[in-house]
Every structure is written in C-alpha cells, then in structure tokens.
Amino acid sequence: xxxxxxxxxxxxxxxxxxxxxxxxxxxxxxxxxERKEGSPFGKREEGADEALELEKRLALGIRLEESLNExxxxxxxxxxxxxxxxxxxxxAIEQARLxxxxxASLCLNCKASxxxxxxxxx
Ligand SMILES: [Zn+2]
Numbered sequence: 001x002x003x004x005x006x007x008x009x010x011x012x013x014x015x016x017x018x019x020x021x022x023x024x025x026x027x028x029x030x031x032x033x034e035r036k037e038g039s040p041f042g043k044r045e046e047g048a049d050e051a052l053e054l055e056k057r058l059a060l061g062i063r064l065e066e067s068l069n070e071x072x073x074x075x076x077x078x079x080x081x082x083x084x085x086x087x088x089x090x091x092a093i094e095q096a097r098l099x100x101x102x103x104a105s106l107c108l109n110c111k112a113s114x115x116x117x118x119x120x121x122x
Contacts, residue, residue, distance in 0.1 A: 004078070004083060004084060004098075007083075007098060007099075007102040008075070008078050008083070011071050011074050011075055011078070011102050011103060012075065014067075014071050014102070014103070015068065015071045015072065015075065018064055018067055018068040018071060019068070021064055022061065022064050022065065022068070025057055025060065025061050025064070028057065067103075070103040070105065071103045073103070073105055074102060074103040074104075074105060084098055086105070086106050086107035087105045087106055087110075088106055088107075088110040088114075089107060089109070089110055091107055092107070093105075093106070093107045093108075094107060094108055
C-alpha cells in the first residue's frame with residue numbers, strides 16, 4: 001500500500017512541472033517585436049505556419065491547465081484532509097486508481113456514471 005504522503009509529494013512535483021511547461025509555452029507564444037514591425041503582407045506563408053503552431057500551443061496549453069487544475073484540486077483536498085475521497089459520493093477512491101492517477105477526484109463508480117451522463121446528454 002502506497003503512503004498518501006508519497007502521492008502528495010508526487011502531486012507537488014507534478015504541479016511544479018506543469019507550471020514550468022506552461023511558463024515555457026507562454027514565453028514561446030510571445031510575438032516577437034521583429035515580426036510586428038514587418039509588413040503585414042510580407043511573410044504570408046510563414047504566418048500560416050505560425051497560426052498552426054499557435055493553435056497547437058493553445059491546445060497544449062489548455063490541456064496543461066486542465067491537468068494543473070486537477071492537481072491543484074487534489075492538493076487542496078489533501079490539505080483539507082479529504083484526499084482520496086470521492087468528490088461525488090464521499091467514499092474512498094480505490095487505492096489502485098490513486099496510484100495510477102494521484103489527482104483523481106472521483107471513484108471509479110462515479111467516474112463511470114459521469115461518463116455515461118455525458119454521453120446521454122449529447
Ligand atoms: Zn464516488
């Protein structure tokens with residue numbers, strides 16, 4: 001059985017890594033001053049490539065932020081003493097599930113029914 005403090009340390013590390021990745025993404029995402037000065041009709045093809053790259057970075061950024069939110073939520077739960085308990089039914093989340101996904105906030109049952117609900121709503 002894994003100690004929850006180990007998961008907590010892992011989550012803190014994960015958070016640091018996610019923040020670093022997001023920061024990196026922001027730095028790359030800054031439009032360079034050089035390009036602003038150039039003619040808007042000059043490098044059209046390069047601009048298209050850039051738009052695609054920007055889109056990729058945005059998608060990656062959204063994923064990273066979602067992960068960060070989950071990790072932060074789990075850290076808050078740990079501090080509140082409710083780490084490892086399901087957000088929905090309040091029962092203990094399966095140990096194996098926490099080992100696989102330390103930021104999990106729902107037990108398998110609730111996660112499964114949530115997925116079902118999401119499908120039904122469509
Ligand atoms: Zn549950």
